[in-house]
Amino acid sequence: MTAPGGMGERRAGYTPSLVSGTHRFLHFQCIQMRQCHPDAMFHGKAPMSPEATAPVRKFRLLTDTLIHAMRSGAMKPGDRLPSVRALCRIHQLSTSTVRRVLEDLEAAGLIEAQPRRGYFVLEPRMPSPSPSASRPQKVAVAPLALRLFDALRDSHVAPFGSPFIEPAWLDLDRVNYHLRQAARRFSPERGLRDLPPGSDALRQQIARRALHQGVTLDWEETVITCGAMEALNLALRAVARPGDVIAVESPTFYGLLHAIENNGMQALEIRTDPARGIDLDELDAAIPRHNVAACLLMPSLQNPLGFVMREADKQRLIDILERHRIPLIEDDAYRELAFSDVPYRPVKHYDRSGRVLYCSTFSKAFSPGPRIGWLAAGRYYRETLLLKLMGTLATPIPNQMAVASYLQHEKPDRRLAQLRRRLSGQLARLADEVERHFPPGTRVSRPAGGYVLWAALPDNVDTLAAYDATIADGMSYVPGTIFSPSGRFGHCLRLNGGFDFDRDALARLARLGRRLTTG
Amino acid sequence: MTAPGGMGERRAGYTPSLVSGTHRFLHFQCIQMRQCHPDAMFHGKAPMSPEATAPVRKFRLLTDTLIHAMRSGAMKPGDRLPSVRALCRIHQLSTSTVRRVLEDLEAAGLIEAQPRRGYFVLEPRMPSPSPSASRPQKVAVAPLALRLFDALRDSHVAPFGSPFIEPAWLDLDRVNYHLRQAARRFSPERGLRDLPPGSDALRQQIARRALHQGVTLDWEETVITCGAMEALNLALRAVARPGDVIAVESPTFYGLLHAIENNGMQALEIRTDPARGIDLDELDAAIPRHNVAACLLMPSLQNPLGFVMREADKQRLIDILERHRIPLIEDDAYRELAFSDVPYRPVKHYDRSGRVLYCSTFSKAFSPGPRIGWLAAGRYYRETLLLKLMGTLATPIPNQMAVASYLQHEKPDRRLAQLRRRLSGQLARLADEVERHFPPGTRVSRPAGGYVLWAALPDNVDTLAAYDATIADGMSYVPGTIFSPSGRFGHCLRLNGGFDFDRDALARLARLGRRLTTG
Incomplete structure (x- = not known):
């Protein structure tokens, strides 16, 4: 010893x-x-x-x-x-x-x-699986999201409510370097590559990195987008129309709900287990019953719960999609931040018929600067291309060049391994704090990666009601209600562990716990 | 002498x-x-x-x-x-x-x-005013646009069909410089400015430049976008719903039609005079008759016709909007490329009640690299902000910083004056060539700025039918049919004069003229 x-x-x-x-x-x-x-x-x-x-x-x-x-x-x-x-x-x-x-x-x-x-x-008390699907709902969560963003600009507010990891933990310097080089090289001839689907070099680098992780992506079906949000929107529009029903996990990332809201579609919440993911039986039954047009899911490192669906479940999901002949829009934004050393495979990897539209981004693990996202659209590639053309036309070329060059020349894996260890430690520590200070009966997620925690408080707690006082006390969080079109998670909240919370920030967190305990 | x-x-x-x-x-x-x-x-x-x-x-x-x-x-x-x-x-x-x-x-x-x-x-034979409005139409011109873009990537094809000015004539070097500086300065703290509505510094610089040209813009109602196409889409979505009727000039820029198509709206073509602009009497009558939800116009330096509406007509347009209580989406993309030394005022300048959503871009006169557009949304600001959040979330920050810094530190007016003279000469020369080689009866626009010409050929000519042979001969153009949802301009075409067309390119243009003459 x-x-x-x-x-x-x-x-x-x-x-x-x-x-x-x-x-x-x-x-x-x-x-x-x-x-x-x-x-x-x-x-x-x-x-x-x-x-x-x-x-x-x-x-x-x-x-x-x-x-x-x-x-x-x-x-x-x-x-x-x-x-x-x-x-x-x-x-x-x-x-x-x-x-x-x-x-x-x-x-x-x-x-x-x-x-x-x-x-x-005892077995850890994870949050319970969410209730079963009720009926498709109109979505209207964006106004609350906009309000939440206001707090992020205030540097005096500890950003437990931020959707962003501390940028200093990413690779900003090296990405900035490649952006400078790209700005130097950007020339008239390159301007035409500005047109959709985007830079061939970048599309190839993205497919290469995926292959390196054991995942097959076809670069020729990939469209480069202005961040992952555009990719999600393009994917939704490619496969569904206003009013159509989209199946989502419950709870689900409010960004996915924004995309549904943005396109006037309806969301159908499917029961989701915080450890295993979406309830496939319920999904299978709900698709014909509610005439579901598409699924919009985060099967891996889901936001806010942090689970990774098992490989067998992913394969079963593909079978369900095939049987009902509907597409899956797969958001895999946190791929590079999985705590396990063995990379998981996205559902896209098992897709043989081009039904999966796979969305991801450079922002979460490398740098939010260039705002480069992508969409491997399978059989919906051409439709996606048209929508990109009609939506934002082109993704900035120097930014595309910078990301392609970064992926080609840098070796990010060692840094990412360190980052993952750091995030794992951060989230464990944050979970400790929550369990210590939040009301008895609070259950905290055990994410397999990423940088957010989901806390389910006793049912009678209203996390939105405590929001303004908490901001005034110098700390933000994301009220759970925004993660569902039906608002069924009013007793939950999401916390960001991806920044250096100091003693003072943790004291504010403890005060939030008391505020939520006393109502 | x-x-x-x-x-x-x-x-x-x-x-x-x-x-x-x-x-x-x-x-x-x-x-x-x-x-x-x-x-x-x-x-x-x-x-x-x-x-x-x-x-x-x-x-x-x-x-x-x-x-x-x-x-x-x-x-x-x-x-x-x-x-x-x-x-x-x-x-x-x-x-x-x-x-x-x-x-x-x-x-x-x-x-x-x-x-x-x-x-x-004799009076110059401009193209005739377009026919009167018939009825609202579904729009489906994007597939053709995508096909046209293919030709732009081929450096052996003279780009008379390009929507882009020769980038070497813009200020790429200086913009690249500012982008390099921005990439150097991009830091964690700045990341949060990434959020909509966008960088305050940039929004202020845009308003300052407008003021310098005698135009009042309120920076606080401005949203920074991923290029002008996103601005147009946001504006449309802010004021209308799928199925709604949008009044447009006839012919109109296919990019505007793309935005209408993208949002499942209908376009109503209003008779438009190539010298004076949209027929205000017809517009006034059509708004109640067809329940028009909004106008989507280019009142100044219209693409493809090149007119600038008179100031009195712009004021009358405002009166019409007020009377019918509908908004105007004003696309002013070519503002910096007006041939006259006296800057015109956009319709937005006369707007007292916030009914005008004013869209413009940095791409046309400075550099297409950053892909920065903007939207001064008037009373629709908050709705626009929500839509930006749900659509692409953020516009890349280094790009915003670069444009803000460029507008703050550079003095582009002298360069722009030279560019305008150059474009004026280019278009005059191109018009000569068209009049010489195109079928008798061809009428060519007399643009007040920008870099495109509109040619109206005799009615029996089908410019789309000649397209493939012309591409094979090493020259592109834009068939007129794409400038209208009803395809009524099949006998017209648009030519880009914003590049160095050499003897060889002009020979191809002459051969196109013969091809169109002989059918």
């Missing part, structure tokens, strides 16, 4: 002052974590709130330590906790204190007492 | 070999031109086809000289031509040759013989 001081120094983000000889339990967990998960070094960031560091409040420390051990996977569901006596000894606490900690954790649904056997870790 | 050699050298594009002592008439006209029109030096480019230079075909030279004198304004409608005897003497031609030239010009409708008085210049 490594000496305490040495460990503390080796582990980035670890607060050495916590590593005293008395906290062997904590050490033990950390070592376990390093052995069981390659991301553990990052996960191991001090699970304490900064206020607690001096004087160390032992009660709080034990609570934090146990929660963190469970969240990080160091203690798994079914594992038995150390005995009360052992905890007393290791943490130098009285029996009554340790018992209070354990009773609190039991009340929070994290552990359960089994008579004469001790305390056992 | 300047010595022949000196003049030839002083006038760019003038072929000295033509200026021999025997062609005093030509000299006389050139001097007149310089006196009567500031652009005349540019207009004065040799009006001969290059093939004719050696041996000088005197018959052809006299024809060209007279046509050019009339087109350039050196000889005005009502002016008497020199007598046959004078022409014989000056040009050292036989009486029969001079008579044949004059009879040809009379047959072409350019001059008329008055018994015992001589030959007189």
Whole structure:
């Protein structure tokens, strides 16, 4: 076993002052974590709130330590906790204190007492699957989104409500470099490549990167767009008309709802499990019943839930699409931010008949500067091309050149691996904070990537009602109601963990928790 | 009077070999031109086809000289031509040759013989006003536009069909410079300005430039867009719904028709005079009759006709809009390319109640690289903002920064004045060529700016039918049918004069003329 001081120094983000000889339990967990998960070094960031560091409040420390051990996977569901006596000894606490900690954790649904056997870790309480589909709905969430954006411009507001990752964590400098080079090279002759479908070089680089990740994309069916939002809009318009019914996950990213709203279509919410994704049985039944024209889904790293559908489910989804002869618009915006080292395959990869319109973007993992998105449109390519022509005509050429050049010349994989570890640690830490401060019964998502958390609070909580006071207190978040056309997630909220939340930001988060607890 | 050699050298594009002592008439006209029109030096480019230079075909030279004198304004409608005897003497031609030239010009409708008085210049034969409005039409011109774009990528095809000016004539280097600077400065903090409505600095610079030209624009009602096409789409969606009737000029730019088509609306063609613009009486009557939801017009430097509506007509248009309480979407894309030194005022300038949605772009006169457009949306600002959010979310920030910085730091007016003179000369020369080679009865527009010509051929000509053979011959053009939802301009075509058409390109143009003449 490594000496305490040495460990503390080796582990980035670890607060050495916590590593005293008395906290062997904590050490033990950390070592376990390093052995069981390659991301553990990052996960191991001090699970304490900064206020607690001096004087160390032992009660709080034990609570934090146990929660963190469970969240990080160091203690798994079914594992038995150390005995009360052992905890007393290791943490130098009285029996009554340790018992209070354990009773609190039991009340929070994290552990359960089994008579004469001790305390056992329970299955994590993820948010429940959403209710079943009711009926197609008109969508009108954009005005709220616009209001939420106002807060993002205020640098005094901690951006837990932002849809953007901290840009400094991306590769802005290198992308800027390629943009400068592109601006130097942009010439009359290149101007004509401005026309849809976009730069051949860029389309080929996108397909090459996909191939590198084991995914087949046909560059000749790809259209370059002004960001992923345009790609989603083009895809929807290519396959459906105003009034048509579009099946979506429930909850779903409000950007997808914007695209549906923008085109006067209706959304049909399909029951969705926060761990496994859309309920395929319900989808299969709903398609003929509601005459669904298309599905608009995020099967991987869904926003806001963070799940990745299993490969077998993705294949089954393709079968369902084939049987009903309807298209899937697949938004895969967060692809590069999956925590697993094994890249997942999008549904598009299993598509043999060109029914999947695959949308993605350069903004989420590289740089939001160029605003380059794309759409591999399958059998809908020509229709998409016409719509691009009629919509925005062309995507800026220097921006296309810059992204093509970046993808050709840079080696982003090492940086991305670091970023993913960082995000994984950020989200684990943020989840700890939420579980600690939010109302009892709050359930937090366990995303497989990306940088957002979804928190489902008790049903009687109204997260929108608390919004203005929270902004006034210097923190934003996204009220859950915006993730559904029916507004069924009024008791939920989304938090961005993709920025450096400091002690002050976390204090505001704690105050939000109290605000939501007291109503 | 300047010595022949000196003049030839002083006038760019003038072929000295033509200026021999025997062609005093030509000299006389050139001097007149310089006196009567500031652009005349540019207009004065040799009006001969290059093939004719050696041996000088005197018959052809006299024809060209007279046509050019009339087109350039050196000889005005009502002016008497020199007598046959004078022409014989000056040009050292036989009486029969001079008579044949004059009879040809009379047959072409350019001059008329008055018994015992001589030959007189007739009013120029502009294309006739278009027919009256029939009924609203579904629009479906985008597939043809996409086909036309294919030819633009082929550098062996002379781009008479291009919608773009030769980019080398714009300010690419300086815009590239500002884009490089922007790429250097793009930083995390600036990322949030990415959100609609767009950069405040850019919106202010746009309003400032407008003010400098005597036009009032409110920067706070302006939304920055991905090119003018997005601005047109946003504007249409802000004021009308699928199926609604939109009044347009006839003919109108196919890009406007694309926006209507893109949104499932109907177009109502209003009779339009190639010199004065839309028929306001007909518009006034059509609005209630067809329940017109909005007008989508180019009141200034209309594409393809090139007219600028008179200021009084613009004011009357505002009155009509007010009376019927409908909005105008005003596309003013070519604003910076007006030939007159006195800037015109857009309809927006007279708008007191926020009914005009004013669209323009940086692409036409500065650089197509950044693809920055804008929309001053008046009372429809908030709706426009929501639509931008739902459509493409944001316009690339480095591009916005570059344009703002360009407008702030560069002094483009001198360059623009030169460009306008150049374009004026290009279009005059191109019109000469068309009148010489196209079927008798062809009428050519007299644009007040921009870089395109509209040619109306005899009614029985089908310009689309000749398209493929013309592409195969190495030249593109835009068939007239695409400028109307009803396809009523099948006998017309649009030519781009905004590039360096060489002898070879003009030979192809002449062959197109023969192709259209023989059917």
